Amino acid sequence: MSEDWLTGPVLEQLNSGVLVVDEHLQLVYLNSFLQRHSSVQLSEVKGKSLFQVFTDVPEAWLRRKFASVLELQSPSFSSWEQRQYIIKLPHLRPVTSSSQYMAQNCTMLPLKDPAGRRYVCLLIEDATDAFVYQQHLQTTLEKLELSNRIDGLTQALNRRYWEEQLKLEVQRSQRYQQPLSLLLFDLDKFKQLNDQYGHLGGDSVLIELTARVRALLRDTDWFGRYGGEEFGVVLTNTALAGAIEVAERICLAVNSTAVTFHEQSIATSVSIGVAQLDAEGDRAHEVLIGQADIALYNAKREGRNRVVSFSEGETEFLLKAN
Amino acid sequence: MSTVFSEEQRDCLQELINVAMGLASDKLARFLNTFVHLQVPAIELVSSAQIPAQFEARYSNTEAALVSQGFLGNDGLRGEAIVLYQLDNAHRIAALLGYDTDSASELEMLTDISSILTTTFLNGLADQIDNALSYSAPRVLSSRQTNVSQALQETAFHWELALKVDISYQLIDHSFNCDMLLLIPGEAVSNIQHILDRILEEY
Secondary structure, three states, X not given: OOOHHHHHHHHHHOOOEEEEEEOOOEEEEEOHHHHHHHOOOHXXXXXXXXXXXXXXXXXXXXXXXXXXXXXXXXXXXXXXXXXXXXXXXXOOOOOOOOOOOOOEEEEEEEEEOOOOOEEEEEEXXXXXXXXXXXXXXXXXXXXXXXXXXXXXXXXXXXXXXXXHHHHHHHXXXXXXXOOEXXXXXEEOOHHHHHHHXXXXXXXXXXXXXHHHHHHOOOOOXXXXXXXXXXXXXXXXXXXXXHHHHHHHHHHHHHHHOOEEEOOEEEOOOEEEEEEEOOOOOOOHHHXXXXXXXXXXXXXXXXXXXOEEEXXXXXXXXXXXXX | OOOOOOHHHHHHHHHHHHHHHHHHHHHHHHHHOOOEEEOOOEEEEEEHHHHHHXXXXXXXXXXXXXXXXXXXXXXXXXXXXEEEEEHHHHXXXXXXXXXXXXXXXHHHHHHHHHHHHHHHHHHHHHHHOOOOOEEOOOEEXXXXXXXXXXXXHHHHOOOOEEEEEEEEEEEOOOEEEEEEEEEEOHHHHHHHHHHHHHHHHHO
């Protein structure tokens, strides 16, 4: 063929790695791309075992791959998504990429020379770009997922996500027979506060309130914004007495220090309803919310800035009085 | 464009596939050092729109995997091969291929197995019609978490015709079943028909 002269230069200038080994996995050929990236000279390594030259390749795995190519005379593949690289090589984007080594898409092809001897050709394509984009995508998705869970103003969990977690914790508590308590609390006279200091004033109180409450909670508790000025805390592995204690601390933390807004001091307080999980079945989380809500209602009725826990008798009494 | 095969064309295709399966099982047996028995595969030509429904029942209540690999040959022969199998089956053949699940991820194992099954079979098919195929890297379309029939629907949408090949591999100590689907676009269907006609003329 008159175009034979082409193959050499093209192979040498190809922006992919080409490596050929014989049946015994001894190196027969490396193109310039691979020689430059790995700082290896073909003349020095020709005839040596692949694993002797590239000592950090996954040997057992690669042997199996090459065996299947030789035996079945069909190609085999490896993707950077499953195995980031086969041969550790530097890539050409040392500044813009967070990864240290070239991500590689590899193809292993069966070859035969005119005499019928069998070889395997390993093609290595640089997939670093795809790898980098994939990582960006991953971080973006993680951020998106976070913003999907968080209430933008207060950074507490949003209602939807918080309720999902409550549901899961209720199931977990039922399964493992551990106590679970719920606090529902409401900023007292929030409407009045908004009228007096404006909505920005109201917002800053909500933000400060959230920060103070969070400081009192454990990592395993779920703190969410339930409505406008209403919040919920799921206290895992906590019985009623412990929950009341946490609620008292929240009450005190909010009421003891006024919130400063535009050099004004805004005194605030919260009313808290507490309930411990008692109900069974699929709707147990709804029952629990209902009970904490009744307790919260009673805390408001009894004069605000206080903690009231749900108990059957007392509730009936107060509801009757209403 | 007609995607209907004549009876002669169908018989011819079935024969080619039978031989290809034979070649594949021979190669696999040597590779795995065990006796491989491949049943005569049942083939069926269906419009690709019907495909998802056909597999829905078989793969809906089980953990299934779906791996795709594109192929391209001379004379306009091209398409996408899809291997479907139940994951517990996949673990059986993985053990046979010498994988321990620590060193290779499940996805890697799945693509390897599928690639071996697809390329040995299609190479056998190509050999008989004096063709040669090149392949794209295998890609997992769905495993475990995603719905198989939905993934199929999204893929099959692009293709006119599907050649459904039921494959059942039986090894001495193990047996497993999988389905292979060859999805073929419209113009490649008529190219295949030309190829079949040419073979029929020669005999």
